[in-house]
Structure formats: C-alpha cells, structure tokens
Amino acid sequence: MMSDSSQRIRMRVAGVLAGVTALAAATAACGSGSADSVGAADGRTEVTAALYPLEWLAERVGGSDVTVTALTEPGVEPHDLELTPAQVAGLEQTSLVAYIKGVQPAVDEAVEQHAADRGFDAATAVATIAAEEAHEGEEHAGEGHEDEGHEDEGHEEEHAHDVSYDPHIWLDPSRFAAVATALGERLAAADPARAAGYRERAAKTAADLTALDGELAEGLAGCSARSIVTSHEAFGYLADRYKLTQVGISVDPEAEPSPARLAEVAEVAKREKVTTIFTETLVSPKVAEVLAQEIGATTAVLDPIESRPEQGDYLSAMRRNLTTLQAALRCT
Ligand SMILES: [Zn+2]
Numbered sequence: 001m002m003s004d005s006s007q008r009i010r011m012r013v014a015g016v017l018a019g020v021t022a023l024a025a026a027t028a029a030c031g032s033g034s035a036d037s038v039g040a041a042d043g044r045t046e047v048t049a050a051l052y053p054l055e056w057l058a059e060r061v062g063g064s065d066v067t068v069t070a071l072t073e074p075g076v077e078p079h080d081l082e083l084t085p086a087q088v089a090g091l092e093q094t095s096l097v098a099y100i101k102g103v104q105p106a107v108d109e110a111v112e113q114h115a116a117d118r119g120f121d122a123a124t125a126v127a128t129i130a131a132e133e134a135h136e137g138e139e140h141a142g143e144g145h146e147d148e149g150h151e152d153e154g155h156e157e158e159h160a161h162d163v164s165y166d167p168h169i170w171l172d173p174s175r176f177a178a179v180a181t182a183l184g185e186r187l188a189a190a191d192p193a194r195a196a197g198y199r200e201r202a203a204k205t206a207a208d209l210t211a212l213d214g215e216l217a218e219g220l221a222g223c224s225a226r227s228i229v230t231s232h233e234a235f236g237y238l239a240d241r242y243k244l245t246q247v248g249i250s251v252d253p254e255a256e257p258s259p260a261r262l263a264e265v266a267e268v269a270k271r272e273k274v275t276t277i278f279t280e281t282l283v284s285p286k287v288a289e290v291l292a293q294e295i296g297a298t299t300a301v302l303d304p305i306e307s308r309p310e311q312g313d314y315l316s317a318m319r320r321n322l323t324t325l326q327a328a329l330r331c332t
Contacts, residue, residue, distance in 0.1 A: 042067075045191045048091060048115075050099035050107045051078040052307050053170035054122060056314040058098050060205040061183050065194045069094065071107060074308040077253055077282040082106050091115045095190050098122060098183060100170075102131075102163030118190075125182035126175040128165035129240050132233045132251050170305065172237035173216065173318065177209035212318055216242055219322050223331035227272040229265060229291070231283050234304035238321075244329075247272075249291065253283045262291060269295050276328035278302040281310075300324050 045066045049055035055070040062068060071087055072078040081104045091097060091114040099107050101121045111119040170176045184202025188195035220242040228235060232255075233248030247268050250257045257265075269277070269291070277292040277299050279285035285299060292299045302321055303309060309317040325331070 045096070045187065045194075046094045047187070048094040048097045050097070050104055051081075053176070053305055053314055054098040054100070055308070057176070057180055057183060057205065061180055061198060061202045062187060063197060063201050065191065065197055066187070072104075072307065075282070076307060078104055078306050079253060080104075083110055088114060094118065096120055096186060100167050102165065102167035120183060120186045122179045122182070123163070123165065123167060123169055125179045126169050126172075128167075128169065129236055131164055131166045132236065132248060166233075166236040168234045168304065169237055170314070171235055172241040173209040173213040174241060175237060177206040177213070180205040180209060208315065212315060213241070215319070216322055219326055220244070220329070220331060223326070223329035225273065225275070225329040227268070227274055228278060228302070228325070228329070229269050229274050229276075229288075230278045230302060231280050231285070231288050232304070234280070234306070235302065244325075245272075247274075249287060253280075257287060262287070266291060266295055269297065275330075276300050278324075278328070280304055282307060300328055 044064070045062065046069065047058045047062055047066045048069045048071060049058045051072045052070070052074075055068055058066065058068045069090060071083065072081055083106050088110050091110055094115065096118050097107075097111050097115045098120045099111055100123050101108050102123065169179065180202050184198045184205075187198040187202075191198070216238075226243065227245045227247055228239065229247045229249065231249055232253040233246060233251050234253075235244075235246050235248075238244065239246040247265055249261070249265055268274075274295070275297050277288045277295075277297050279288040279299050279301055281301060281303055288299050291297075302324055303317050305314055305317050312320075
C-alpha cells in the first residue's frame with residue numbers, strides 16, 4: 001500500500017511526534033490520560049499485514065483503532081516478495097505483524113529477526129492441510145532472482161522456511177473466520193484499552209465469513225463436475241472445504257510445468273470431463289490456454305486473492321469465484 005518514501009516520511013513524522021510527546025510529558029503538570037497503546041503517533045495501534053487477505057482482515061477487525069500497513073503492493077504476486085530496508089525497519093516499530101508462515105519466505109525471516117514477539121502467524125489459528133509436492137520436472141521460470149535460498153527448481157532445494165502445510169488458508173472462509181477471532185484476541189492483548197472494540201469487530205467479521213462459507217457450501221453442493229484444474233495450487237482449502245478436487249498445473253505460480261506434467265493434467269481433465277481450465281489474475285494464462293485448447297475446454301479466471309482485487313474486496317472476490325465455479329462445474 002505505502003510507498004517507500006511515504007513510509008519513510010511517516011516514520012520520520014512518527015519520530016518527531018514521539019519527541020514532542022516526550023517533551024509534553026516532561027513539562028506537563030498533570031497527565032493527559034493518553035492511551036496506553038504502543039505504535040502509531042496518533043494513538044492508533046500500528047498493524048503490519050504481509051499480504052492482502054490479512055490486510056483486509058486487519059482493517060475489518062482493527063477498525064479505526066488501527067493503522068494498517070501492507071507489505072505487498074496491489075498487483076504484486078506475494079510469494080516472491082522481497083522487503084525494502086524501510087519495510088524491515090518498519091517491523092521494528094509496528095505493534096503487530098499479521099502474516100502466514102510459508103507464503104512469503106522473506107517475511108517469515110524478517111518477522112523472526114525483527115518482530116519475533118509481535119508476529120501473528122495466522123496459520124496457527126487453523127487446522128492446516130498438507131502441502132502439495134512439487135511436480136516432477138517443474139522448472140522455475142522467474143528470471144533474475146538473486147535471493148539465494150528461495151525455493152527453486154521444483155522445490156528440490158531445502159529452504160529454511162519451507163512449511164509442510166499448504167499456506168493458502170484464506171480461501172476457506174470458515175478457517176478464515178477462525179483467523180478473524182484469533183486476530184481480535186491478539187489485538188486485544190496488544191492494546192487492552194480497546195479490547196472490547198477488537199472483539200466486537202472480530203465477531204462481526206467472523207459472522208460475515210461464516211455467512212460466506214454457507215453461500216459457498218450451498219452454491220457448490222449440487223455440481224455435476226467436482227474437479228478444478230488451476231494454474232497454481234492455491235485452492236486446496238477451498239477444495240477441502242467444499243469437497244472439490246484440485247488438479248494444479250504447477251505448485252509455484254512462476255514455475256513452468258514440464259511437458260510430462262501437462263500431459264498428465266490433460267489426461268485427468270479429459271477423464272473428468274473438465275470444460276474449464278482456471279487461470280488467475282497475476283499469473284500468465286499462456287500454459288492454461290494451451291491446455292484448454294488441447295482438450296477443447298475454455299478458460300475462466302479464479303482469483304486466489306493473493307493481492308487486492310481490482311474491484312471490491314475479499315468478500316466480493318470470493319462471491320465472484322463462487323459464480324465462476326458454478327458455471328464451470330455445472331452446478332444447479
Ligand atoms: Zn499462492
């Protein structure tokens with residue numbers, strides 16, 4: 001959300017205001033009864049959100065009691081995010097960092113080093129499902145990656161921050177509701193003076209997510225097809241929750257699938273009478289289009305909501321996904 005320069009300016013302003021506050025406290029005859037929250041100079045609690053779904057959640061649960069700084073800019077695929085020095089410095093100041101261990105290795109490492117006591121790992125709030133293995137021969141297509149250690153070449157390289165579970169937990173609204181509740185508790189602990197507000201908004205957000213979960217469950221109950229072929233395997237939780245089968249062309253959004261994997265997916269798609277191959281907003285649809293052509297299917301966009309949707313928010317993007325799935329899976 002915030003550009004480097006505006007973040008720097010904001011930090012400088014925060015520093016100046018902190019000085020003014022200290023001066024005022026030293027000279028004032030009586031206390032002002034200021035809020036005991038740490039973080040933002042305007043008295044609001046500073047929350048840093050690693051990627052869009054958590055940014056949305058932090059804004060909902062935090063309301064006007066927080067300022068939310070996002071680490072991933074809109075339109076940026078979050079997995080390979082690298083943090084700027086200003087963003088890393090910001091982690092030293094913030095009251096809470098909401099992240100999901102396993103989505104962004106750079107964030108996992110920065111939280112460990114700079115905000116270990118203020119990290120909220122949303123994955124700890126839910127029952128996770130096992131990660132998909134990289135498909136044999138999957139090749140990383142990303143160029144100019146200098147971050148040594150990032151999982152590459154079909155995940156053959158062992159990465160210190162690899163996790164054994166699928167980290168895309170937000171694509172199951174029932175699990176995401178549990179994250180909302182947990183985030184409300186963490187904010188209440190970080191800023192006890194306003195605990196009631198955090199808990200109230202967390203409950204409201206969890207209720208909205210539970211309602212969305214009900215819509216998806218109902219909307220996907222009577223579909224004649226249940227296999228979804230996706231560009232990258234982000235939809236494991238959605239599949240798990242609504243009893244669909246995900247067939248991912250690749251695990252890594254930037255990986256190029258091997259010819260063998262493509263042939264394998266084509267075979268499954270034909271067998272399952274798949275008529276739609278799903279592409280996603282931030283990943284090139286080229287491979288999916290070739291596959292669709294080969295099996296006589298069409299393509300449609302299914303949004304993994306890894307970044308802020310161009311229109312609407314998390315809730316409306318999930319409802320668009322429902323409509324897309326209903327058309328593709330021939331649901332009644
Ligand atoms: Zn992903």
